[in-house]
Amino acid sequence: SQQGEEDPQALSIQEGENATMNCSYKTSINNLQWYRQNSGRGLVHLILIRSNEREKHSGRLRVTLDTSKKSSSLLITASRAADTASYFCARTNNAGNMLTFGGGTRLMVKP
Amino acid sequence: KAGVTQTPRYLIKTRGQQVTLSCSPISGHRSVSWYQQTPGQGLQFLFEYFSETQRNKGNFPGRFSGRQFSNSRSEMNVSTLELGDSALYLCASSLALAGGNEQFFGPGTRLTVL
Numbered sequence: 001s002q003q004g005e006e007d008p009q010a011l012s013i014q015e016g017e018n019a020t021m022n023c024s025y026k027t028s029i030n031n032l033q034w035y036r037q038n039s040g041r042g043l044v045h046l047i048l049i050r051s052n053e054r055e056k057h058s059g060r061l062r063v064t065l066d067t068s069k070k071s072s073s074l075l076i077t078a079s080r081a082a083d084t085a086s087y088f089c090a091r092t093n094n095a096g097n098m099l100t101f102g103g104g105t106r107l108m109v110k111p
Numbered sequence: 112k113a114g115v116t117q118t119p120r121y122l123i124k125t126r127g128q129q130v131t132l133s134c135s136p137i138s139g140h141r142s143v144s145w146y147q148q149t150p151g152q153g154l155q156f157l158f159e160y161f162s163e164t165q166r167n168k169g170n171f172p173g174r175f176s177g178r179q180f181s182n183s184r185s186e187m188n189v190s191t192l193e194l195g196d197s198a199l200y201l202c203a204s205s206l207a208l209a210g211g212n213e214q215f216f217g218p219g220t221r222l223t224v225l
Contacts, residue, residue, distance in 0.1 A: 030211040042115070042201060042216035088154065092211030097142055097203075098167045099214060101154035 006089060006102040014110050019076040021105040023089030024069075030092045032065055033099065034074050037086045046074075046087075079109045113138070115204050115217035123223045129190040132220045136183050136204030142166075143185040144214065145177060148199040157200075160185055161208045189222075197224045 006023045013019055023032070031050045035043040049056045049065045049072065056063045062075040076083055086106050090099035116135045124130050136143050144167075145157040156169040160179035177187040183204075189196055199221050203214035 033211075033213070035216075040199060040219075040221070042218045043203075043214075045213045045215065048211075048213055090154075094211075096159050096161070096167050096208050097144055097205045097212055097214060098156050098159055098169075099144070099146075099154075099203075099211075100156065101146075103153050 006087075006105050008105060009103065010106045010108075012108045012110065013079055015079060015081055017079055017109075019079050019083070019107055019109070021074045021087050021089075021107070023072045023074070023102050025072075025089075025091050025100075025102075026070065027091075028093060029067070030094055032063075032072050033090045033092070034061075034063060034072075035088045035090060037088065037104075039085075043088065076107075079107075081109050081111045083107060083109045115202055115215050117200075117202050117217040117220050119220060120218065121221050121223075123225060124192050125225050126192055126194060128192050129188065130192060130222060131186055131188045132200055132202075132222075134185045134187075134202030134204075134217060136185070136202075137215055140204035140206050140215070141183050142205040142208050142212075143179055143183060144203045144205070145185070145187050146201045146203065147171075148201060148219075149195075149197070154201075157187065159208075166208060192224045194224050196222065198222060 034046040088104045089102045144159040159167040179185045199219045202217045205212040
């Protein structure tokens with residue numbers, strides 16, 4: 001079972017708008033990672049934020065981490081139709097590379 | 112570098128059979144992890160191998176097993192298949208073991224159990 005919750009479960013926006021997805025978790029983390037999955041394919045790593053970091057940017061992506069609230073958010077700015085996918089947060093603790101995934105947010109960007 | 116490859120991509124089996132899935136990591140990567148993805152349970156960790164040794168194991172029955180070879184390629188095996196084993200099985204490779212590194216995922220093997 002997952003140990004993270006993501007909201008919303010589904011999000012539909014127009015091209016050019018921003019999309020924000022949130023992730024909460026219950027236990028301590030080593031780092032938190034965000035992945036994208038297109039229609040039942042493999043996952044693509046987007047960004048990794050360590051427990052001692054608060055914000056990280058990569059292109060149109062911005063991730064924040066609040067360890068006191070055990071939550072993270074992923075912001076995609078100026079969304080494109082190609083951003084349509086499912087987005088997952090995944091945490092790691094000190095047990096190797098094991099990822100514990102949230103339930104994911106299905107993002108649809110309408111042209 | 113070539114990405115993570117998984118074979119076969121699609122598989123249909125019947126209940127009670129067994130299945131072996133294969134994963135070839137990115138060249139130089141020594142850590143290989145396996146995940147099961149279903150609509151009901153989402154993405155769940157199965158196990159992780161590093162240097163031919165199982166380092167972590169998820170909460171799955173003993174019917175699920177795996178191994179890693181000296182060239183870092185990995186196989187997972189599911190015996191006595193059940194309908195609930197129908198899922199997308201994803202393999203991921205990583206350079207090192209410690210620290211929670213970025214994982215590179217393969218395209219997955221979609222297993223259907225009839």
